[in-house]
Every structure is written in structure tokens, then in C-alpha cells.
Amino acid sequence: MTAPAEVLKGRHDVLRRARTVRESPVRAPETDVEPVAAVSMARPLGDWMENPELLEEPQVVLPYVAVEGRVTLFSGREKIGKSSLVGGAVAQASRGDPVLGTPVLGMVKSLVYSIDELVGDTVRRFAMSGGDMEMIVINDRPRTVAELIAHAIVDIKTHDPDLVVVDTLSRVLDNSGVDRNVAKDVGPAMNRIVDLLHDSAVSGALLYHTGKAGREYSGNTAIGATVDEILTLRRRGSSDEDDFDDDGSDDGRRLLVQDGRNLRGRVHLTYVNGVYQLYQETTAPREKVLEVLHTHGPVIGRSELAKLAGVRKATGLEVIAELIGGGFIVENQRRLSLGSRQFPQGGTTMEPTPGTNRDGGAFTGSRFGNPHPAALGTGQFDEEEL
Incomplete structure (x- = not known):
């Protein structure tokens, strides 16, 4: 089985070349036109198509969660199991093992920002899940958007991951004083994070919170508009007409709702002995x-x-x-x-x-x-x- 380091990195290089850094903007003389690039970055479609990799469908890096070079917003109620689901998938993929029964390309390297919990809890989760000690890299230092950007630039260059996990985006935005309900406030912050991941040609999984109902991500729609994939983890795997919202009746079932460009569908899950599994209805x-x-x-x-x-x-x-x-x-x-x-x-x-x-x-x-x-x-x- 070919590892992502061989399959994905070549395509990452193509994406990076396609995003050539623009030269410093200059103002056209004697006009009121806004600054423009000194050299046109526009290219005919035929030139873009000379890179056949750009025509290929993106690979799934982490089954059900993350796609090559794309950013996922993964939302759910507090303590519903977001970190457990993504963490378990990261650990399995780090060994090259199937995730929820779906094979991965090979050993997937993940860079995890442990922000919402003590780093000891994160380390124990990966250790108990059998994560590979070299393929999972953890950083617990960033707390704000600016710090996350600064650390990510260095960390991505140093460790060359396939996937970057931010746990949680909610804490990063709050620590930065960002009003998640105001587009002009949260939009620029989201753009900085997503643009960095896109320009670095790595996959991203931004763990986030839903509103109290647990149906969709909280805050302004600008949050969802900036990402490529929108995932929501709901309780009990129930359909919209169900109203089983009593915490005391939680039976471990979950519904993973995928509403993105590449990930779409409804995945029923259950949490058994500390491990997420696909839920199979066996009893009438x-x-x-x-x-x-x-x-x-x-x-x-x-x-x-x-x-x-x-x-x-x-x-x-x-x-x-x-x-x-x-x-x-x-x-x-x-x-x-x-x-x-x-x-x-x-x-x-x-x-x-x-x-x-x-x-x-x-x-x-x-x-x-x-x-x-x-x-x-x-x-x-x-x-x-x-």
C-alpha cells in the first residue's frame, strides 16, 4: 500500500506551484485604481490543464472526515464525542489501518493542536488508541488565531503533515476576542486559517461547537462559507423529526451529517468500549x-x-x-x-x-x-x- 507521503505530496507540490506567491502590489500611476499585481496571475484554462493532477478528484485522507487539500468544519455539542471520533480516526490512520472499515492510502501523518483540553488528556487518548509515535505530532501552545497561524507556518514546514487538526476552533476564536455571530469579525479570522491550510496544501479538520439544539454549527454563516466540508455530529443517529434530546437517555448512537463539496451523506455510528463503529441495525x-x-x-x-x-x-x-x-x-x-x-x-x-x-x-x-x-x-x- 502506497503511503500518502508518496501519493499526496506530489499533488501537494502541484497545488503549491499553482498558488504562486503574488508580488507586492503597486498602484497604477495617476489613477484611483486599487493596488494590482505587478504581473498578471491569470492563466488560460489550457495552461491550468497542463497539470493533470488538477483534474483528478481529491483523495480522502481521513475517511468520513478529511479530504486532500480541503478544510473540514467538524461541529457538535460539547462533550458529544468530537475529539474521540476524530482522535480515534487519526490514531488508526497513523498506523495505516482502516477507519470505520474504510481503507486509507497508507500511514497518515497528523499535526494536532490541543487547545480545548489539557495536553495530557490528548496524549493519553492517542496512546490508548495505539497511535503511531512518529505519525502524530502535538502542539499545545497556540491559544489565539495569530498564535495558531504563527505556529502552523513553522510546524507544517518542519513536520510536513497530511492533516492538521485544531481542537477546538471555538476556543481559538474566543481567545482572540472574535465575535462568532458577526460576519465582519469572524470572516477575516476564518479566512486567515483556511487560506493558510489551502496554501500549504494540507487537509484540515477544525473542531467546533453547534448551538444548543445540536443541529448545525453555531455563529455566523461566514464560518461555514469559508470551509470546504461541513460535518455535524448529532446525538443518537436520529432523524430531524426525532426529539430524543435527554442526556440521560444517551445510548451511544450518533449521526454524522456530511454537507460538503466532497463529503456528503448520513453516517450512523455507535460508541462501543471506547471505540466508534458504524452502527448496524440488527434488531427489528x-x-x-x-x-x-x-x-x-x-x-x-x-x-x-x-x-x-x-x-x-x-x-x-x-x-x-x-x-x-x-x-x-x-x-x-x-x-x-x-x-x-x-x-x-x-x-x-x-x-x-x-x-x-x-x-x-x-x-x-x-x-x-x-x-x-x-x-x-x-x-x-x-x-x-x-
Whole structure:
């Protein structure tokens, strides 16, 4: 497998040559025209096409996250797992291992600016993830936009990374006194950072925060307008019509929304034993709903039952109504419990565990082998359930 140092660096050189540094601007004599370049930098399309690399689709440097020579804005609510997801991907790619099941070009070298947390936490995360000790470079010194630019110029030249990660852009802007809600304030700051990464022909991942709803990046639209890829990490992998926003019901599922020039789509993820994985739906919604009642006992409210079952609200409410109509669930004053009719599952039936009752007895285990994660309050899926 060819390493990015061989595949990407040649293309980086082409991009750098294409961005020839302009000479100092001069003012045209006896006119009011704004300063212009002393030499025209405009070139016919045919001249640009002499570089075949410019016609090639950019390579994905970090699967699902970063594209060759492009800058990604990666947003999410505080403590939702942005650093864990990107950090885990960086560690895997540093060894040349697949990221979320997708192969990488080779060993990817990353320059990480640890700004939002103590550097010890960053080091431990990469160490626990098995990151390569030479392919991950960490700098915890920059705090403002000016400091980040100054350090990045030297660091990129010294270490020649494939990817630059800023964790977080939010802290850098705030430390610089930038008003993220004002375009004329945040726009120039963003342009300085993005232009540096573009001119250096490296990929960038700028970790950032969303608003309270967690749907999109916070602040002025100038923030998103300056980057190439916009990614948002949302809770539970739910669709827009879902309203599962209770932190206490977090089951570890996430939805990575990709809205960019090269990265587009919806990726369902789950966090298992400290590692992000692609989420695979293996249990039918009906079985999940009945499993909760079997394990957890009676539940108050249909929405709460759908939430505990870990299914989308619209689907859950529809399934619960069908199960009530079929006699599999009994509803009494919003109190839902297993009915007398048994639901067939893979040739077997859903029955209460012997020695317990349907009306509130503490079930010791699940018919499938493990208690439901929502009932345990673990906030994670067991591997067997995935």
C-alpha cells in the first residue's frame, strides 16, 4: 500500500506551484485604481490543464472526515464525542489501518493542536488508541488565531503533515476576542486559517461547537462559507423529526451529517468500549420495544417506551400502536406492559422471565442474554446487540 507521503505530496507540490506567491502590489500611476499585481496571475484554462493532477478528484485522507487539500468544519455539542471520533480516526490512520472499515492510502501523518483540553488528556487518548509515535505530532501552545497561524507556518514546514487538526476552533476564536455571530469579525479570522491550510496544501479538520439544539454549527454563516466540508455530529443517529434530546437517555448512537463539496451523506455510528463503529441495525423495532418491557418492566408513556427501545420516535409510536392493537402490549392510563399474547421471534416467543411479573417485578436479565443498555443507564450498546 502506497503511503500518502508518496501519493499526496506530489499533488501537494502541484497545488503549491499553482498558488504562486503574488508580488507586492503597486498602484497604477495617476489613477484611483486599487493596488494590482505587478504581473498578471491569470492563466488560460489550457495552461491550468497542463497539470493533470488538477483534474483528478481529491483523495480522502481521513475517511468520513478529511479530504486532500480541503478544510473540514467538524461541529457538535460539547462533550458529544468530537475529539474521540476524530482522535480515534487519526490514531488508526497513523498506523495505516482502516477507519470505520474504510481503507486509507497508507500511514497518515497528523499535526494536532490541543487547545480545548489539557495536553495530557490528548496524549493519553492517542496512546490508548495505539497511535503511531512518529505519525502524530502535538502542539499545545497556540491559544489565539495569530498564535495558531504563527505556529502552523513553522510546524507544517518542519513536520510536513497530511492533516492538521485544531481542537477546538471555538476556543481559538474566543481567545482572540472574535465575535462568532458577526460576519465582519469572524470572516477575516476564518479566512486567515483556511487560506493558510489551502496554501500549504494540507487537509484540515477544525473542531467546533453547534448551538444548543445540536443541529448545525453555531455563529455566523461566514464560518461555514469559508470551509470546504461541513460535518455535524448529532446525538443518537436520529432523524430531524426525532426529539430524543435527554442526556440521560444517551445510548451511544450518533449521526454524522456530511454537507460538503466532497463529503456528503448520513453516517450512523455507535460508541462501543471506547471505540466508534458504524452502527448496524440488527434488531427489528417490534423486538426492541417488547425487549424493553420484558427487561425493564412497565413504562409510562409511548414516547418514553420508544426512547428506551432506541428506535426513532415516529417508527416507535407506530410500532407500539400496532402491538397494542394486536394484544402484545396492554395500555392502562399511559402505563404500558406486556400483554397476554406472545410475539414470535425467530421461532421462539417473548415470555416473562420465570419468577417475575409483568407489572413491575425486577427482571434479572434479557431473553437475548444482556439487559437493555437504556435500562442499565450505561449509555452504550453491548457489542452483541450491534
